[in-house]
Amino acid sequence: MLEELNNLVKMISIYSLETYQHSVNVGIIATRIGNFLGLPEKQVSLIKYAGLLHDIGKTKIDLKILNKPGKLTTKEFNIIKKHTEYGVKILSSYPWTKPFLQLVNLHHERWDGNGYNGIHGPDIPIGARILALADAFDAMSSCRPYSPIKSMDQIINELDRFSGAQFDPHLVEKVIQASDKVLLKDWDGVV
Helix, strand or coil: CHHHHHHHHHHHHHHCHHHHHHHHHHHHHHHHHHHHCCCCHHHHHHHHHHHHHCCHHHHHCCHHHHCCCCCCCHHHHHHHHCHHHHHHHHHCCCHHHHHHHHHHHHCCCCCCCCCCCCCCHHHCCHHHHHHHHHHHHHHHCCCECCECCCCHHHHHHHHHHCECCCECHHHHHHHHHCHHHHCCCCCCCCC
16 A cells, blocks of 8 residues: 555656645645544544545646646636546545545535535535645645745635635634644654
Protein backbone atom coordinates (compact mmCIF):
# COMPACT_ATOMS: atom_id res chain seq x y z
CA MET A 1 0.00 0.00 0.00
CA LEU A 2 2.70 2.54 0.95
CA GLU A 3 4.62 1.85 -2.25
CA GLU A 4 1.46 2.39 -4.29
CA LEU A 5 0.68 5.57 -2.31
CA ASN A 6 4.18 6.86 -3.02
CA ASN A 7 3.79 6.03 -6.72
CA LEU A 8 0.47 7.90 -6.89
CA VAL A 9 1.93 10.94 -5.13
CA LYS A 10 4.94 10.76 -7.47
CA MET A 11 2.53 10.72 -10.43
CA ILE A 12 1.09 14.01 -9.16
CA SER A 13 4.57 15.53 -8.74
CA ILE A 14 5.58 14.56 -12.29
CA TYR A 15 2.41 16.15 -13.63
CA SER A 16 2.65 19.39 -11.64
CA LEU A 17 4.93 20.36 -8.78
CA GLU A 18 2.37 22.97 -7.69
CA THR A 19 -0.41 20.37 -7.48
CA TYR A 20 1.96 18.02 -5.65
CA GLN A 21 2.92 20.67 -3.05
CA HIS A 22 -0.73 21.64 -2.63
CA SER A 23 -1.69 17.98 -2.11
CA VAL A 24 1.01 17.50 0.53
CA ASN A 25 -0.07 20.70 2.28
CA VAL A 26 -3.74 19.68 2.27
CA GLY A 27 -2.81 16.27 3.69
CA ILE A 28 -0.85 17.91 6.49
CA ILE A 29 -3.43 20.57 7.33
CA ALA A 30 -6.29 18.03 7.23
CA THR A 31 -4.29 15.74 9.54
CA ARG A 32 -3.78 18.60 11.99
CA ILE A 33 -7.46 19.48 11.95
CA GLY A 34 -8.51 15.85 12.42
CA ASN A 35 -6.10 15.41 15.32
CA PHE A 36 -7.20 18.69 16.88
CA LEU A 37 -10.83 17.58 16.70
CA GLY A 38 -9.91 14.35 18.46
CA LEU A 39 -11.06 12.10 15.63
CA PRO A 40 -10.03 8.45 15.87
CA GLU A 41 -6.53 7.72 14.53
CA LYS A 42 -7.85 5.48 11.74
CA GLN A 43 -10.21 8.22 10.53
CA VAL A 44 -7.41 10.80 10.62
CA SER A 45 -5.23 8.46 8.54
CA LEU A 46 -7.96 8.13 5.92
CA ILE A 47 -8.38 11.91 5.82
CA LYS A 48 -4.59 12.29 5.44
CA TYR A 49 -4.49 9.84 2.49
CA ALA A 50 -7.50 11.53 0.90
CA GLY A 51 -5.77 14.90 1.33
CA LEU A 52 -2.59 13.65 -0.32
CA LEU A 53 -4.59 12.28 -3.26
CA HIS A 54 -7.61 14.62 -3.39
CA ASP A 55 -6.44 16.31 -6.60
CA ILE A 56 -4.97 13.29 -8.41
CA GLY A 57 -7.76 13.66 -10.97
CA LYS A 58 -6.18 16.94 -12.06
CA THR A 59 -3.52 14.83 -13.80
CA LYS A 60 -6.21 14.30 -16.46
CA ILE A 61 -6.75 18.06 -16.95
CA ASP A 62 -4.80 20.12 -19.50
CA LEU A 63 -2.19 22.22 -17.67
CA LYS A 64 -3.16 25.25 -19.80
CA ILE A 65 -6.56 25.21 -18.10
CA LEU A 66 -5.23 24.29 -14.66
CA ASN A 67 -2.64 27.09 -14.66
CA LYS A 68 -4.70 29.73 -16.44
CA PRO A 69 -3.92 33.08 -14.79
CA GLY A 70 -7.29 34.68 -15.48
CA LYS A 71 -10.87 33.74 -14.88
CA LEU A 72 -11.96 30.37 -16.25
CA THR A 73 -14.71 30.19 -18.84
CA THR A 74 -17.79 28.13 -17.94
CA LYS A 75 -16.51 25.35 -20.23
CA GLU A 76 -13.06 25.39 -18.57
CA PHE A 77 -14.59 25.36 -15.08
CA ASN A 78 -16.76 22.38 -16.03
CA ILE A 79 -13.60 20.57 -17.16
CA ILE A 80 -11.85 21.40 -13.84
CA LYS A 81 -14.88 20.13 -11.90
CA LYS A 82 -14.37 16.69 -13.44
CA HIS A 83 -11.13 16.23 -11.46
CA THR A 84 -13.04 14.69 -8.53
CA GLU A 85 -14.66 12.15 -10.86
CA TYR A 86 -11.31 11.43 -12.55
CA GLY A 87 -9.67 11.05 -9.15
CA VAL A 88 -12.18 8.44 -8.05
CA LYS A 89 -11.70 6.59 -11.34
CA ILE A 90 -7.90 6.54 -10.94
CA LEU A 91 -8.00 5.51 -7.28
CA SER A 92 -10.69 2.85 -7.75
CA SER A 93 -8.00 0.61 -9.22
CA TYR A 94 -6.45 0.33 -5.75
CA PRO A 95 -8.59 -1.59 -3.21
CA TRP A 96 -6.93 0.12 -0.22
CA THR A 97 -8.33 3.52 -1.36
CA LYS A 98 -11.96 2.39 -1.05
CA PRO A 99 -12.40 3.73 2.52
CA PHE A 100 -11.58 7.30 1.44
CA LEU A 101 -12.82 7.49 -2.17
CA GLN A 102 -15.93 9.33 -1.00
CA LEU A 103 -13.76 12.05 0.57
CA VAL A 104 -11.86 12.56 -2.69
CA ASN A 105 -15.15 12.72 -4.57
CA LEU A 106 -16.84 15.16 -2.18
CA HIS A 107 -14.05 17.58 -1.21
CA HIS A 108 -15.71 20.37 -3.24
CA GLU A 109 -19.12 20.05 -1.60
CA ARG A 110 -20.40 23.14 0.17
CA TRP A 111 -22.33 23.43 3.39
CA ASP A 112 -25.12 25.30 1.52
CA GLY A 113 -25.40 22.57 -1.14
CA ASN A 114 -23.89 24.61 -3.99
CA GLY A 115 -20.90 22.29 -4.46
CA TYR A 116 -20.12 19.94 -7.33
CA ASN A 117 -22.72 17.29 -6.37
CA GLY A 118 -25.25 19.32 -4.39
CA ILE A 119 -24.71 17.49 -1.10
CA HIS A 120 -25.10 19.85 1.84
CA GLY A 121 -24.74 20.32 5.57
CA PRO A 122 -24.13 17.32 7.79
CA ASP A 123 -24.76 14.99 4.82
CA ILE A 124 -21.20 15.84 3.74
CA PRO A 125 -18.82 13.44 5.52
CA ILE A 126 -16.69 15.18 8.16
CA GLY A 127 -13.54 14.14 6.29
CA ALA A 128 -14.71 15.90 3.13
CA ARG A 129 -15.62 19.02 5.16
CA ILE A 130 -12.13 19.00 6.67
CA LEU A 131 -10.55 18.59 3.23
CA ALA A 132 -12.60 21.49 1.86
CA LEU A 133 -11.32 23.73 4.65
CA ALA A 134 -7.71 22.54 4.30
CA ASP A 135 -7.92 22.91 0.51
CA ALA A 136 -9.19 26.49 0.75
CA PHE A 137 -6.64 27.43 3.41
CA ASP A 138 -3.74 26.17 1.33
CA ALA A 139 -5.06 27.86 -1.83
CA MET A 140 -5.31 31.20 0.00
CA SER A 141 -1.90 30.86 1.67
CA SER A 142 -0.04 29.87 -1.51
CA CYS A 143 0.95 31.75 -4.63
CA ARG A 144 -1.55 30.92 -7.38
CA PRO A 145 -1.72 32.20 -10.98
CA TYR A 146 -5.18 33.62 -10.28
CA SER A 147 -4.73 34.97 -6.72
CA PRO A 148 -2.02 36.49 -4.52
CA ILE A 149 -1.08 35.02 -1.14
CA LYS A 150 -3.34 36.22 1.67
CA SER A 151 -2.22 37.03 5.20
CA MET A 152 -3.43 34.88 8.10
CA ASP A 153 -5.86 37.64 9.11
CA GLN A 154 -7.27 37.78 5.58
CA ILE A 155 -7.60 33.99 5.48
CA ILE A 156 -9.41 33.88 8.81
CA ASN A 157 -11.75 36.64 7.59
CA GLU A 158 -12.46 34.64 4.41
CA LEU A 159 -13.12 31.43 6.35
CA ASP A 160 -15.44 33.32 8.67
CA ARG A 161 -17.17 35.07 5.75
CA PHE A 162 -17.92 31.76 4.04
CA SER A 163 -18.83 29.91 7.24
CA GLY A 164 -22.29 28.43 6.82
CA ALA A 165 -22.15 28.84 3.03
CA GLN A 166 -19.04 27.12 1.72
CA PHE A 167 -17.84 25.66 5.02
CA ASP A 168 -19.29 23.86 8.03
CA PRO A 169 -19.80 26.73 10.52
CA HIS A 170 -18.98 24.59 13.57
CA LEU A 171 -15.77 23.38 11.97
CA VAL A 172 -14.75 26.90 10.95
CA GLU A 173 -15.36 28.17 14.48
CA LYS A 174 -13.16 25.44 16.01
CA VAL A 175 -10.41 25.84 13.42
CA ILE A 176 -10.32 29.63 13.78
CA GLN A 177 -10.07 29.29 17.57
CA ALA A 178 -7.10 26.96 17.12
CA SER A 179 -5.65 28.55 13.98
CA ASP A 180 -2.25 28.99 15.65
CA LYS A 181 -2.11 25.19 16.11
CA VAL A 182 -3.68 23.83 12.93
CA LEU A 183 -3.18 26.38 10.17
CA LEU A 184 0.46 27.36 10.39
CA LYS A 185 2.74 26.11 7.62
CA ASP A 186 5.29 24.66 10.02
CA TRP A 187 5.30 21.03 8.98
CA ASP A 188 7.91 19.54 11.31
CA GLY A 189 6.78 16.21 12.72
CA VAL A 190 3.23 16.38 11.35
CA VAL A 191 2.81 13.51 8.88
